[in-house]
Amino acid sequence: MQQRFLSIWFRHLYANWCCRKNPALSSLPLVIAEPQQGRMVIVAVSAVASEQGIAENMTVADARVLCPALHVHDFRPELPQQLLTALGKWCIGFTPVTAIDPPNGLMLDISGCPHLWRGEGNYLKTIVTRLSHLGYDVRAAIAGTPATAWAVARFGQTTPIIPQEQQLQALLPLPPAALQLEQPVLDKMLKLGMYQVGSFIHMPRPVLRRRFGEHLLLRIDQALGYKPDPLLPLIPPNPWSERLPCIQPIVTAKGIEIAIQHLLERICHRLQHEGKGLRTATLKAWRADGQIRQISIGTSRPVSAIQHLFRLFELKIDTLEPGEGIERFVMEAPTVEDLPPAQECLWGGTGASAGQHLAELVDKLTGKLGINNVRRFLPQEHHWPERAVKKACSLNELPASTWNPQKRRPVFLLPTPEKIEVAAPVPDYPPMHFRYNNQLHKIKKADGPERIEREWWLEEGPHRDYYTVEDDQGNRYWLFRSGYYSAGKPHSWFIHGFFA
Amino acid sequence: MKAEIIARLQREILPLQGFKPAQEPAIDMGWNELNNAFPNATFPLGAVHEFLSNTSEQAAATAGFVSGITGHLMARGGACLWLTSSRNVFPPALSNFGIDPHRVIFVHPRNENECHWAMEEALKTEGLAAVIASCSNISLTASRRLQLAVEQSGNTGFLLRHQPAGLNPVATIARWRISPLATQTDYNLPGVGFPRWNVELLKIRNGKPGTWQLEWTATGFRNIPSQPQAISVQQPWWQQQKTG
Numbered sequence: 058m059q060q061r062f063l064s065i066w067f068r069h070l071y072a073n074w075c076c077r078k079n080p081a082l083s084s085l086p087l088v089i090a091e092p093q094q095g096r097m098v099i100v101a102v103s104a105v106a107s108e109q110g111i112a113e114n115m116t117v118a119d120a121r122v123l124c125p126a127l128h129v130h131d132f133r134p135e136l137p138q139q140l141l142t143a144l145g146k147w148c149i150g151f152t153p154v155t156a157i158d159p160p161n162g163l164m165l166d167i168s169g170c171p172h173l174w175r176g177e178g179n180y181l182k183t184i185v186t187r188l189s190h191l192g193y194d195v196r197a198a199i200a201g202t203p204a205t206a207w208a209v210a211r212f213g214q215t216t217p218i219i220p221q222e223q224q225l226q227a228l229l230p231l232p233p234a235a236l237q238l239e240q241p242v243l244d245k246m247l248k249l250g251m252y253q254v255g256s257f258i259h260m261p262r263p264v265l266r267r268r269f270g271e272h273l274l275l276r277i278d279q280a281l282g283y284k285p286d287p288l289l290p291l292i293p294p295n296p297w298s299e300r301l302p303c304i305q306p307i308v309t310a311k312g313i314e315i316a317i318q319h320l321l322e323r324i325c326h327r328l329q330h331e332g333k334g335l336r337t338a339t340l341k342a343w344r345a346d347g348q349i350r351q352i353s354i355g356t357s358r359p360v361s362a363i364q365h366l367f368r369l370f371e372l373k374i375d376t377l378e379p380g381e382g383i384e385r386f387v388m389e390a391p392t393v394e395d396l397p398p399a400q401e402c403l404w405g406g407t408g409a410s411a412g413q414h415l416a417e418l419v420d421k422l423t424g425k426l427g428i429n430n431v432r433r434f435l436p437q438e439h440h441w442p443e444r445a446v447k448k449a450c451s452l453n454e455l456p457a458s459t460w461n462p463q464k465r466r467p468v469f470l471l472p473t474p475e476k477i478e479v480a481a482p483v484p485d486y487p488p489m490h491f492r493y494n495n496q497l498h499k500i501k502k503a504d505g506p507e508r509i510e511r512e513w514w515l516e517e518g519p520h521r522d523y524y525t526v527e528d529d530q531g532n533r534y535w536l537f538r539s540g541y542y543s544a545g546k547p548h549s550w551f552i553h554g555f556f557a
Numbered sequence: 558m559k560a561e562i563i564a565r566l567q568r569e570i571l572p573l574q575g576f577k578p579a580q581e582p583a584i585d586m587g588w589n590e591l592n593n594a595f596p597n598a599t600f601p602l603g604a605v606h607e608f609l610s611n612t613s614e615q616a617a618a619t620a621g622f623v624s625g626i627t628g629h630l631m632a633r634g635g636a637c638l639w640l641t642s643s644r645n646v647f648p649p650a651l652s653n654f655g656i657d658p659h660r661v662i663f664v665h666p667r668n669e670n671e672c673h674w675a676m677e678e679a680l681k682t683e684g685l686a687a688v689i690a691s692c693s694n695i696s697l698t699a700s701r702r703l704q705l706a707v708e709q710s711g712n713t714g715f716l717l718r719h720q721p722a723g724l725n726p727v728a729t730i731a732r733w734r735i736s737p738l739a740t741q742t743d744y745n746l747p748g749v750g751f752p753r754w755n756v757e758l759l760k761i762r763n764g765k766p767g768t769w770q771l772e773w774t775a776t777g778f779r780n781i782p783s784q785p786q787a788i789s790v791q792q793p794w795w796q797q798q799k800t801g
Contacts, residue, residue, distance in 0.1 A: 415636055415662075418682040422664055422675055430665040434648040434658060446648050449659065456659050460652035468620045469613070470647035501739065504748045527749050531739040532614035554647065555613055557621020557654075557737075557752045557773070 059221055061171070063152075063181065064206035065163040065188070065197045067144075072103030074140055075130055077192040086124050090117050091132035100132050104194055137161065144193075145291045151184060156288040162210070164203050164288055171199075177218050200224060203288065204280035208235035224281060229255030236276040242269050297335065297390035299323045306345045306382020310374055313342075313383070317370050318363070320388035325363045328393070334359025335390040340370065342377060343385040352377050355428065357419045357452040359394040365417050369424045416452055436460050440509045442470060442553065465504070465525055467535045467554025474551035477536070481550070484542040487524045491536065493552050498528035506538075525556065533557075571596055571763055584629050587777040588769070591756070596763035600626070604730035605680075605703050605714040609721065609759075616691075616719045618737040618754050620646065621654065623715045625773050627687045628655025630713060635686035637661045638679045640672055642691065654773065673699045680706035680714050691717045700727040732760040738770060753781070 067073065076083040086106035090097040097117035109124045121127050141157040148155045151174075154166035171180035177199050188195045198209035200219040209219055209227055212235040219227045228235070231254050233246045246269070251257050257265065258277060265273055278284040299320045307313060317340060328334060336359055341351045354369040423431045434446040435456045445466075481488040487503035505524035511517070519540030527533045533556035539549045583599035592598045608623065610616040627637055632655065639646060639661055648658035664679075666672040672692040679688045680703055695703075695716065707714060716729065734757040740750035753772045760766060772779045 412684075414682050414684050418638075418679060418685075419662060421678060426664065426666060426671060426675070430667070432663045432665075433661070434663070436649065436659070442647070446658075460649060460658055462652040464649070466647055466650040466653065467617070468624065468647060468650045469617045469645045470650075471645060502747065502749050525749050527740060529739075530614075531737045531753070532612075533617075533737060533740075533749060533752070555617035556749075557617050557624070557650075557754075 060166070060168045060201060061177070061199055062201070062203045062206045063165040063167045063184070063197060063199050064158065064203065064210040065148075065165070065184070065195055066210045067141075067161045067163075068194045068196065069101065069103050069107075070137060070140060070161045070193070071101035071132075072106075073193045074136070076103065082128060083192075085128050086111065086126060087128045087130065088117065088120060089130045089132050091134075097129070142291065144188075148184070149292065151180070153292075153294055154288065154290045155292075156290055158207070162207070164207070166288055166290075167199070181217060200227070202280055202282045203286045204236070204276065207237065208280065211235065225258070228258065228280060229253065233257075236273070236280060238269075238273060238276060242273060245269065295389050295391065297324060297327075297393050299388045301386040301388075303384055303386070306379075306384055308379045308382045313374055313377060313379070314367075314371070316383075316386045317374075317388075318367060320386060321363045321366050321370075324388055324390060325361050325366065328361040328390075332396055333393050334361040334396045335366075336360075336392040336394055338366065338370075338388060338390045340377075341387045341389065342379070342383040343387075344379065345381040345384055348380065350377050350380075350383075354424055355420075356416070357423065358416050359396050360416075360420070361396065365420070368417075369420055372421070372424045412452075419452060439512065441511060442466070442509070444512075444515075465556070467533075468557045469555040470535075471553055474537070474553040477550050477552050479536070479538075479550040481538075483544075485522070487526060488536065488550065490528075491526075491550065491552075493534075498530075498532070498534070500526045501529050502527040509537075523553070568597060584633075586626065586629055588771055588780050590780050591758075591769050591771070594758055594761055594765045594767050596761075601730050602630075602713045603707055603711040605700070605707055605716055605728075607716045607718060607727055607729040607732045609724075609732065609734045610717065610719050615734070615736050616717070618752070619717055619733075619735045621752055621773065622733075622735045622754055622756065622771075623689055623717065624651055624654035624656055625778060627689065627715075629777070630686040631656055631660060633686065635684050637686050638664060638688045640664045640666055640675055640679070640688070640690040640692070642666055642668075642672065655777070669694060673702075676714065676716075677702055677706050680712045681710055682712070683710050685710075685712050688712060688714045689717065690714065691719060693718055693721050695727060697726055697728060700729060704728045730762050731758060731764075733758055740772075751775075751779075 071089050072087050075087060084105065086109055087103040088099045088106050088111060089101040090099045099111065099113055099115050099117060099120060102111050102113060106124065106127070111120045111123055117129055137160055141159065141163060145155040145157050145163050148163060148165055152165050152167045152170045156164045158164045167180070171177040174180040174183055181197055181199055185195055185197050196210050198206050198213055198217040198219065200206040200209055201221045201224055205219060205224045205228060208231050209217060212231045213227070214230070233243055233251060233254060235254060246257070262274060275284060279286040301316055301320055307316065335356065337353060337355045339351055339353045341349055343349055352370065352373040354366070354373065360366060419431060433449040435449050435454065436458050437444055437447045438458050439445055478492040479488040480490055485506060487505055488500055490497055490499045503524050503526045506522035508520055508522050510520045521537040521539055523535060523537040525533065526536055534552055535554035535556065536550060536552055539551065542548050586600055592600070595601055608619045610619045631637055637656065637660060641663065642665060644665060646663065648661065651658045651661060664675055666675050669692055672690060673695065676688060676690045676692070679685060703714060736755045738753040738755050740753045742748055742750040751772050751774050753770065756769045756771050758766045770781045772781050
C-alpha cells in the first residue's frame with residue numbers, strides 16, 4: 058500500500074492558544090517572551106503582531122518601538138509540547154497513527170484513511186477547517202514521505218497535495234531550509250547561491266557529501282522515500298486488538314457474554330495462528346453516555362484457549378456497569394508472549410495436563426482474589442528471616458538456589474516480631490521464662506543462640522540472637538534478643554515464630 | 558485365621574456401607590499403629606480431613622502434622638495449595654517436612670466465603686497433591702460441596718479450623734486434634750528434639766478413633782510409645798547452676 062503522510066504546521070501555536078483562552082486578545086498584537094541573559098526576548102508572536110513587523114528573537118523593548126500597544130505574555134516552556142500532544146490525540150479521530158513534530162507541527166500517517174472522507178482533498182480541507190474553527194492558524198500538506206510533507210506544508214507555494222510520482226518536482230522550487238538542514242550548511246548554500254533545492258539536488262552525490270556532509274544526502278533520500286523516516290506514534294498501535302460495534306446498546310449480562318465470546322474467538326484465532334498466547338487482556342466498553350468502563354484479566358502463563366479466557370472474564374462481568382447500554386466493545390491484549398512448548402518438569406503430577414489444570418486454577422483464583430493474594434515463593438540467599446523468600450513471577454520459575462532443611466525454622470512466622478518480657482541469665486543464656494499475651498511460659502529446653510546479622514549493605518541495625526525454646530507445656534517458640542547485652546541497658550526480647 | 562476372615566469380611570462390608578476407597582496406591586506414612594484406626598488400614602486419601610485447634614501453638618503443631626502428610630503426598634508429584642487468610646506460614650520451614658516450598662501455592666482469601674469457594678475450585682482441579690485451608694467456620698452444606706468435589710477429582714483436602722465458633726456437624730471423613738508434646742532428645746542431651754505431637758483422632762468414618770503420640774524425625778513420622786519410659790528428666794543446666 059502506498060504510504061501517505063500529512064504534515065500540519067501551526068504558524069502561531071502559542072499565540073493562538075492564548076487567544077483561545079482569552080478571545081479579547083485575538084485582535085491585539087500579542088507576543089510571548091522569556092528572559093534570556095537579562096533581556097526579555099520574544100519567542101512567539103501572534104498573526105497581528107507579525108503583520109506589524111515583529112518577529113521572534115527580538116527583544117520586547119525593540120518590539121515596543123514598532124508597536125507601543127504590545128501585549129506581552131510570559132512563556133511557559135512546557136506548554137508547546139503539551140499543546141501538541143493534546144492536538145495529536147485530537148487528530149486520532151482522523152488516523153490512528155499521529156506523531157508530534159516539535160516545535161510547532163504534527164505528522165500524521167494517513168495511509169488508507171482519506172478515502173473515508175471522499176479523497177485526500179476533502180480530508181485535508183476537513184482537518185484544516187476544523188483546526189481553524191478551534192482558532193489555530195495552520196498550514197498542511199500531504200505527500201508520500203514525511204520530509205516532503207513537512208517541506209511543502211511550510212514552504213509550498215502551489216498545491217498542498219503532492220502525488221506520489223511528483224515529489225521531486227514539488228521539492229525543486231523550495232528553499233534549502235525545506236530539507237531541515239543544519240544552520241551552517243544552509244549558510245554555506247546561501248553563500249554559494251543555491252536558493253532552491255533544484256539547484257543542487259541533481260549534483261553528483263560524492264560532491265554533495267564532500268561539501269555539505271552526509272546529513273544532506275540522508276535528508277534528500279528521506280524526502281524522496283529512498284530511506285525510511287520513522288514516526289514515533291503518540292499512542293503506539295496495538296496489533297492485538299479487536300473491536301465489536303453493537304447495533305443496539307447492550308445492557309444485559311448475557312449480551313456482554315456473547316460479545317466477549319465473539320471477541321475472544323477472533324483474537325484467539327489470530328494468536329493460535331501465530332503460535333502465541335496472551336498474558337493480560339482488557340475489555341473496554343464504550344457506554345452510550347460517553348463513558349468507558351473496562352475489566353482486565355491476567356494469566357500465569359501465555360494462553361490462547363477461548364474457554365479458559367472466557368471463564369476468567371466471566372468472573373468479572375458483574376463489575377462492568379452497562380449504565381444506559383454499551384455501544385462498542387474493544388478487546389486488547391497488551392502483553393502477548395510466545396506459547397512455550399509443553400513442559401511439566403516442575404509440577405509433575407499425574408497425567409500430562411496437570412500443569413495445564415493448575416495454571417487454569419491459578420488464573421481463576423488470581424482473577425477473583427487479586428494478584429497479591431495468590432503467591433508462590435522461591436528461596437533467597439539471605440539468613441535474615443524476613444528476606445529468606447521472594448515471590449515467584451511466573452508459574453514455571455524454578456528456584457535459583459536450594460532450600461536448606463538443615464536449619465530449624467518455625468512453621469508460623471509472625472509478620473513483625475512481638476515484644477515479650479523475659480527473665481534471662483546474662484549475658485548469653487537462653488531465657489528462663491517469658492511472658493507473652495499475658496501468659497507466663499517456663500522454659501524447659503532451649504537451643505541457641507543462632508546469631509543472624511542484619512546485612513549491613515541492605516540496612517543498619519542490631520543483629521539478632523535466636524533461641525529455639527520449649528516451655529513446660531511442650532510448646533515450642535522462636536525467640537530472639539536484639540543486639541548485644543550491655544549492663545544498665547534494657548535488652549529487648551522478641552517472639553518471632555511458632556514451631557510445629 | 559479368624560482375624561484374616563474378619564479383615565476380609567470388613568473389606569467387603571465397607572463398599573456396601575458406601576465407603577469408596579481411593580484409587581491410587583496407599584502411602585506408608587510410617588505410623589504403624591495409627592493405620593489400624595483407618596478403614597482398610599490405609600490413610601484415607603481422596604477425602605477431606607478436619608483439624609481442630611484452639612491455641613496458636615496447637616495451630617502450629619497442626620500445620621506441622623499436616624505438612625508431614627502433605628510431604629508424603631507431594632513426593633508423588635503435583636502441587637499443593639495452601640489457603641490462609643493470615644500470611645504467617647513460613648515457606649522455608651516446610652522443607653523440614655519433606656515439601657519443596659516452591660511447589661506450594663499460597664492463596665490468601667479475604668473472607669470465609671472466598672475461602673470456601675477457592676477450596677472447592679482447588680479440590681475440583683485434577684493433579685493437585687493436597688489442598689490445605691485454614692478456615693475457622695464451615696457449614697454442613699459447604700462441607701458437602703467439598704466432599705462432592707473430592708469424590709470427582711480424588712484430591713485430598715485438609716481443613717484447619719482454628720478456634721471454630723461451634724462444633725457443627727461437618728461432612729468430613731475424619732476429625733483430628735493435634736497438640737504439641739514435650740520433645741525428647743537422644744541420650745537426654747540438652748536442647749529441643751524432634752517435633753512431637755499428641756494426635757487425637759476424634760472421629761473417623763468406618764474407623765476407630767483413638768489417641769497416639771507421634772514424632773516427626775528427619776525420615777518421617779515415628780510412633781512413640783504412649784507410656785514414656787522412665788527417663789530421669791534432667792534439669793536444664795543453667796537451672797542446675799543456679800541451684801548448685
